[in-house]
Amino acid sequence: MKADINVPIPVLRRMPSYLSFVKTLQKQGEKYVSSTRIAEYMEIDSTQVTKDLSHTGISGKTRVGYEVDSFVRILEDFLGFSRVDGAFLVGAGSLGSALLQDKGLSAFGLQIEAAFDTDKTKIGTKVNDIEIFHIDQFRAMAAERKVVIGIITVPAEHAQNVADLMVAWGIKAIWNFTPARIKVPTHIVVQNTTIYMNLAILFNKLYNDKGEKK
């Protein structure tokens, strides 16, 4: 079966959890996993799991299910986790440094190769062995290393300016952690990420039945 490139976003959001679950089974030495077992873990219907996985080209065997090793390999390839892309981060402050410290990103296919800032006290220093350069060096270094992914962790009021520079300097995909909604040409991929949005959902769920948060 061939992999599908037009996968709905909710399906893509579930897939890393499928992968994580099946990798745990792989570590435990299990050879096969059924869609029912994945569905129970996910607390969703097994037809949903089968339908989601049909996008990837993974095929299962009747009764035994999916072969664990090939499941992990195919899903990692499909999600782009098996190939590691380089990225540059702009804004090596508290959040930027936390991302530089994270060893987990490379397991998901992203290696932050360098960070950039305007604060002179940070230039030349390293976080987790990743050097912080002046933003003026971004363009030449991105061209030299062929980096096309940019991460923005500057204060919100500087986000648009940094995004404009990234686009002018050849960046094709931006992972924006600021609350600013940056405007970029349509051919540039933008992913906005905020932990605060999840917190709003957590509060909503927690206090929905129990009254207002005091």
Ligand SMILES: NC(=O)c1ccc[n+]([C@@H]2O[C@H](COP(=O)([O-])OP(=O)(O)OC[C@H]3O[C@@H](n4cnc5c(N)ncnc54)[C@H](O)[C@@H]3O)[C@@H](O)[C@H]2O)c1
């Ligand atoms: N997405 C999330 O879940 C989340 C979580 C925390 C913070 N944030 C956002 O991340 C951003 C950074 O927050 P922080 O707490 O790390 O701030 P911070 O002040 O600790 O760090 C910001 C860094 O950006 C640098 N900077 C400022 N302007 C710059 C520019 N034009 N070019 C390059 N570097 C520049 C500063 O020198 C500093 O090192 C903010 O927009 C904040 O709202 C998002």
